[in-house]
Amino acid sequence: MATTERDYYELLGVSRTAGETEIKKAFRQLARTLHPDVSDQPDAETRFREVVEAYEVLSKPETRQLYDRFGHAGLRSGGFRPTQFDFGGLSDLFSAFFGDDVFGVGGGARSRRGRGADLAADVELELVEAALGVKRDVPFPVSVPCSTCAGGGAEPGTQPVPCKRCNGEGRLQQVSRSAVGQFIRTHACPDCGGSGRVVERPCPDCKGAGQVIEERKLEVEIPAGIHDGQQIRITGEGHSGALGGRAGDVYVRVRVKPDERFVREGNDIFSTVNLTMTQAALGASVTIPTLESEEKLEFEPGTQPGEIRVLRGRGMPVLQGFGRGDHRVLVNVAVPRRLTDEQRRLLEDFESSARDDTYHADEGFFEKLKSAFR
DSSP: OTTSSSOHHHHHTOOTTOOHHHHHHHHHHHHHHHOTTTOOOTTHHHHHHHHHHHHHHHTSHHHHHHHHHHHHHHHHHTTOOOOOOOOSSHHHHHHHHHSOOTTSSSOOHHHHTSOOOOEEEEEEEOHHHHHHOEEEEEEEEEEEEOTTTTTSOBOTTOOOEEOTTTTTOSEEEEEEEETTEEEEEEEEOTTTTTSSEEOSSBOTTTTTSSEEEEEEEEEEEEOTTOOTTOEEEETTOSSOOGGGOOOOOEEEEEEEOOOTTOEEETTEEEEEEEEEHHHHHHOEEEEEEOSSSEEEEEEOTTOOTTOEEEETTOSOBOTTSSOBOOEEEEEEEEOOSOOOHHHHHHHHHHHHHOOTTTTOOOTTHHHHHHHHHO
C-alpha cells in the first residue's frame, strides 16, 4: 500500500466529515494537477498514485468506514489492496472513475481506443464456506471481439474509413476569443463518436460495434476469511477493449449469508449455548456447533448466565494473513415458565432450605457479563 503513514483525508485536503460530492471534487482538482501527463513536479507520479488510492478508499462506504474505525491496519486486515492503474491519460482516469473525461463528454478518442470496461458479478457463500475458502464458478455476460469481423466492425472484405469531419482524429476543437485570451475547447467528433473512423458497411453480426455479448463462466478462488461485501479483482477478464484495446477487469463481490448459529465480528465468532436451570446448577456436558464440526463442552456446577467460554483459534481465518480469531460461546440459562404443582413445591422446598452462600456470586461474574456485552 503506497500510503501506509499518510492520512487519506489530508491527502485529498478534506475534513473527516466531507460528503461524497466534496471528496469527488477534491480528487478531480488534484488529479488534474498531479497527473504525470500535465505535471512537471519530480514526485508527481508518486503523489498522484497516493491521491488515487485515497479516493479509492474514501469514495466507497465500506472501505471508508473500515478506515475511519481502524486506519490503514484495518484496511490491510480487511483485504484492501490499491488498484494498480494503467491509464494513458486523465481522460481514461476520469472515464474509469466517473464515466466521463476531462473534455466534459462521454468517451473521447483516447478512451474509445483504450481499455475495455470493467464489470461486476456476485457470488453468495455460506459462513462456513467463507471460513474454509472455496472455488466457485461465476457466470456473467461479457462483450468479446466479433469473430466475423475480427473486432473491426466492418463487413468482411471491407475496411473502416477515416472520418472526414475530424480527419481521423476523433476530436474537434472549437476556438473562442475573449478579452483575456484565446480558449480552445475539445470535444468528441459527433460523426464518428470519437473513434476517428466510420464504418460504411457494418458487419451483419455485430452491427458495426465490433463486439458481441457472450455468456462466460469463470472459476473464482475465494480465500478463507473473506468478509461480506468484499470484492475480488480478476484482471483482463472484463469487456474487451475497442480497436484491440486491453480488456477490462471483473470485480466479483462476495456476499456471505447470515448463519443462524453464529455471529461474526471481525475474525471472531460468537454463539450461544442454552442450559436449563438444573443443568447450570448441577453441571452438564453439552454439544455445540463450531465452524468445522461439533464439539462437546463441559460446564461446571454453578455455571452462571452470561459466562463466556473461549475456544482459542476456532474463529475465522485472518484474510491474507496468519492465525485465526476465537470462537466465544455465551451461556444462556433457561428459566422454566410453566411449573406443575409438584415442581413448584420442590422449588419452594429448595428455596426455603437455601443458605446465604447458596447463591454466593463469583467475584469475576460481572466482569464476564461486561465482556459479553462488549
